[in-house]
Amino acid sequence: MTSWDEYGLNTRGVRAGQHRTAEGEHAEPIFPTSSYVFESAAQAAARFAGDEPGNIYSRFTNPTVRNFEERLAALEGGECCVATASGMSAILSTCSSLLKAGDHIVSSRAIFGSTVVLFNKYLSRYGIATDYVALTDLNAWERAIRPNTRLFFLETPSNPLTEVADITALANLAHAHDIILVVDNCFCTPALQQPLELGADVVVHSATKYIDGQGRCVGGAVVGNAQHVGEDVFGFLRTAGPTMSAFNAWVFLKGLETLALRMERHSHNARLLADWLQEQSGVTRVHYTGLASHPQHELARRQQSDFGGVLSFEVQGGQAAAWKVIDQTRFLSITANLGDSKTTITHPATTTHARLTQQERDHAGISDGLVRVAVGLEDVEDIQNDLERGLT
Numbered sequence: 001m002t003s004w005d006e007y008g009l010n011t012r013g014v015r016a017g018q019h020r021t022a023e024g025e026h027a028e029p030i031f032p033t034s035s036y037v038f039e040s041a042a043q044a045a046a047r048f049a050g051d052e053p054g055n056i057y058s059r060f061t062n063p064t065v066r067n068f069e070e071r072l073a074a075l076e077g078g079e080c081c082v083a084t085a086s087g088m089s090a091i092l093s094t095c096s097s098l099l100k101a102g103d104h105i106v107s108s109r110a111i112f113g114s115t116v117v118l119f120n121k122y123l124s125r126y127g128i129a130t131d132y133v134a135l136t137d138l139n140a141w142e143r144a145i146r147p148n149t150r151l152f153f154l155e156t157p158s159n160p161l162t163e164v165a166d167i168t169a170l171a172n173l174a175h176a177h178d179i180i181l182v183v184d185n186c187f188c189t190p191a192l193q194q195p196l197e198l199g200a201d202v203v204v205h206s207a208t209k210y211i212d213g214q215g216r217c218v219g220g221a222v223v224g225n226a227q228h229v230g231e232d233v234f235g236f237l238r239t240a241g242p243t244m245s246a247f248n249a250w251v252f253l254k255g256l257e258t259l260a261l262r263m264e265r266h267s268h269n270a271r272l273l274a275d276w277l278q279e280q281s282g283v284t285r286v287h288y289t290g291l292a293s294h295p296q297h298e299l300a301r302r303q304q305s306d307f308g309g310v311l312s313f314e315v316q317g318g319q320a321a322a323w324k325v326i327d328q329t330r331f332l333s334i335t336a337n338l339g340d341s342k343t344t345i346t347h348p349a350t351t352t353h354a355r356l357t358q359q360e361r362d363h364a365g366i367s368d369g370l371v372r373v374a375v376g377l378e379d380v381e382d383i384q385n386d387l388e389r390g391l392t
């Protein structure tokens with residue numbers, strides 16, 4: 001994998017990880033096989049003993065999955081990648097393999113809803129406690145550290161308010177206390193942000209989002225060094241089994257070939273839409289890292305190569321006004337998913353953040369008038385027209 005270091009991001013996205021077979025195929029093949037045959041009993045024994053590298057069973061390794069893993073590792077600049085059945089199983093595998101009973105997590109409060117449930121309802125049963133802090137408040141992260149804190153967890157930019165964490169500052173804080181920094185890089189993807197280069201130890205992904213890019217498959221990945229990911233996470237995965245299928249790996253693999261190109265257009269469209277939204281009379285606030293008015297705009301500029309496709313905005317008139325904007329659209333997809341070529345629109349207060357109390361939502365800044373848009377690849381003028389109907 002290190003051999004890809006000298007190549008640019010676009011080249012790595014198209015080329016890394018492909019190992020052509022004797023058939024001379026140009027495109028990457030899919031290997032739909034659950035197990036592998038050995039030339040002899042002695043070879044089988046050597047494989048099982050770990051004395052000879054090679055495939056045994058597709059819960060452990062599969063050539064198509066390996067191709068995807070090597071390509072994503074090359075893009076993130078990581079030594080090792082382990083593909084998983086979903087983004088959530090990437091987070092579960094990371095926590096299950098790197099933590100034990102008695103350990104403590106400090107997490108950003110602004111993370112994916114199922115990740116909060118995983119930490120609060122399930123990891124807590126196994127003696128792993130989690131405390132939450134404001135993503136952008138470095139002092140709060142420091143104050144939350146206990147002697148048994150083992151892991152920092154965050155997403156940047158956050159959903160749906162697009163707050164940005166200083167990854168390098170948090171990595172320095174984490175490492176001073178022997179803590180592992182895990183970054184969920186779902187929103188930026190390695191095309192726009194490489195957390196490992198900024199000091200993070202582990203990157204997790206929901207490949208379901210931008211890596212697929214067309215809303216077809218559910219999958220995930222963990223990227224990091226040979227110990228954390230190559231040994232620990234892989235060891236958990238091959239035993240517990242939340243493995244990525246060969247077919248899904250192939251879809252994600254082909255998604256990586258166009259990832260940089262798509263992220264450029266998602267970002268371009270989102271920037272134009274954010275500028276336009278700022279000028280609409282019913283809109284009181286636009287949250288997008290690409291706007292000069294964004295509180296961490298300068299940090300986002302330093303740490304990301306572009307600003308991504310997700311934005312949110314607040315309309316005057318609370319929930320009724322927000323629902324009107326959503327319901328008056330004709331082609332935008334009303335769905336909480338994101339990272340699709342199709343633009344999606346959602347009302348966080350009554351969907352993704354509905355299980356929070358009103359007080360928790362107020363605290364998190366999720367107002368009743370907030371609308372989130374994950375900007376797709378359609379013509380921006382058409383997206384603007386679709387939103388304008390409900391704004392006037």
Ligand SMILES: *Cc1c(COP(=O)(O)O)cnc(C)c1O
Pocket residue numbers: 086087088089112155184186187205206207208209218219220
């Ligand atoms: C969707 C998402 C996940 C979970 O991924 P799945 O593939 O749905 O399991 C985790 N983190 C973020 C930021 C997400 O958007």
